[in-house]
């Protein structure tokens with residue numbers, strides 16, 4: 085039986101009766117019912133009522149090659165027929181994760197040559213946390229186990245990933261975080277720069293907060309610093325150019341490992357394979373997932389730098405960690421094909437030299453002047469529109485996030501799927517977007533802003 089046998093209201097009733105959605109107010113959802121997305125093609129998703137929506141979020145930051153890629157379906161089908169599953173435990177392997185690891189080592193920064201697989205970004209950050217602590221234990225320094233992270237960071241939703249993240253609402257529901265994780269200020273100049281402080285100086289000050297935390301804990305107790313190169317779920321917060329090189333300098337000075345969470349930024353979004361390359365830094369671990377398969381299969385890969393892998397291999401002893409689906413052959417086959425598509429179609433160069441700059445120009449020229457917009461920002465093909473009540477004073481609408489939700493709802497009605505997080509409207513489109521798609525998005529977002537402004541003015 086297929087979904088076509090059901091009406092929307094029947095599907096919604098079954099949904100309400102049985103399906104607990106992620107990150108959802110379950111009471112609220114049951115009052116409104118879910119929108120059913122039933123198919124997709126290229127840059128568009130379609131709901132059960134036949135509405136086409138331009139997908140400004142690439143699913144959830146993942147469908148980098150766009151929808152309807154038969155090659156990916158075929159790669160999965162062929163692998164499933166040949167060998168749907170076998171594990172990589174107990175001195176076994178299957179060929180696709182082996183070959184994918186070689187490919188990842190080729191595209192990653194030079195000092196990264198080993199890979200540990202999971203099925204999600206959260207799992208991969210659990211692996212990263214355990215791996216850096218294990219590394220220091222192997223090095224004879226088990227006390228070096230504090231991890232420094234940032235407020236508003238998002239590293240996933242398992243207990244360890246929530247603990248690494250800096251989302252206060254998530255921490256409140258956790259009932260006890262993984263110990264020895266500290267959080268410092270985020271590098272978000274629009275809200276946190278002092279009057280008259282340049283972006284450059286703010287970036288250095290935000291990095292200094294990390295150094296202060298290392299000194300306060302004692303460098304001999306600090307294992308690593310973790311950060312998203314650009315904070316995604318926290319609102320596409322792009323640090324000043326001075327921030328990451330300074331973070332790297334501080335980490336090296338205090339012999340603290342650098343962990344980068346590229347679950348969103350990996351595989352082309354910033355105009356390089358990895359944002360580490362865009363930012364010119366050499367992290368010890370890079371967490372990746374999502375666009376590794378363009379979301380066609382659940383797969384994550386922790387890319388592990390030579391410093392850590394050398395110790396792991398030379399010192400030996402079992403690392404008691406792994407998942408049934410670590411190196412899943414079907415997911416890895418899809419990832420290999422997906423990376424081939426990204427490469428063959430030159431999608432990364434396109435983001436760097438054409439669509440990324442054009443996207444930035446569209447946001448600046450079409451959106452930034454709107455009365456509801458405090459700031460626009462972008463890097464490659466990820467961007468944000470900051471919604472404010474007053475451009476000059478940067479005062480926000482109350483309650484927090486309500487105006488952005490109004491813009492989002494109008495955007496969806498205009499055929500533009502985008503997300504509101506706090507007072508930020510965020511965009512992370514498939515890398516197949518062209519200048520025409522960007523123009524179409526600009527039209528729809530501008531219209532949504534006008535309609536939201538009319539509503540908000542009436543409500544005053």
Ligand SMILES: Cc1ncc(COP(=O)(O)O)c(C=O)c1O
Pocket residue numbers: 145203204205206207209238239240241312316317345346347348373374
């Ligand atoms: C930066 C970052 N890290 C980790 C995750 C968690 O990934 P997953 O939802 O696959 O567990 C996300 C998810 O959006 C993310 O944005």
